[in-house]
Amino acid sequence: MTNILNLPGVIVENKKQTGETLILAVISENKTAFCPRYGQASHRIHQNQGIMVRDLPISNQEVILRVNRRRFKCENCQKPFSETLNFVExxxxxxxxxxxxxxxxxxxxxxxxxxxxxxxxxxxxxxxxxxxx
Ligand SMILES: [Zn+2]
Known part of the structure; x- marks a missing residue:
């Protein structure tokens, strides 16, 4: 499925078919994210948040991405922040x-x-x- 989705840097973990809609659970392949304050890299995951994002249809099926948008905890300022996902508007x-x-x-x-x-x-x-x- 990751190949069919063809979204660079994004891994499909799971898929579910509901009626006309294909729901793909995806996650960014990045293991680290960067604190918006001073750009400190962090790999400490604080919590997981799901967001639903509409994507291009595949074979005429509506596609919804259930994106695991992770929250990280900065190792420098200790504040949590959400990762930036450049494929999401x-x-x-x-x-x-x-x-x-x-x-x-x-x-x-x-x-x-x-x-x-x-x-x-x-x-x-x-x-x-x-x-x-
Ligand atoms: Zn920080």
Whole structure:
């Protein structure tokens, strides 16, 4: 599944099929994360947090990534922080590449059609376009 997903640096740990949707449990292959304060590297995992992120369809199936976004504890300032996931867009509703694909569709159509075709709300499509732009 990791190969089929083809998202660099991301490992698929588990998959589940529910109706039309494929849910993939994924985790970043990085063992360390960097404290946002002074950039200190840490490998001490403080807790695990799941976020749900929409990704590109695979063989016409809707794909949701259940991302284990780990919280680390800084070995320097002792404060917990969440790892940065560069494949997830900032508002965390979708992967970066999914937001880019939706934005491309909007360029050739409009927000309400793209929302309808992808079963998304217009607000969500709008926020993806804003993020990519
Ligand atoms: Zn720190």
């Amino acid at each position: 900032t508002k965390k509703h979708s992967s970066r590449r999914y937001a880019e694909s939706i934005t491309k569709q909007v360029i050739h159509s409009d927000i309400s059609n793209v929302a309808k075709n992808n079963k998304l709300t217009e607000d969500l499509v709008g926020s993806m376009v804003k993020y990519v732009a």
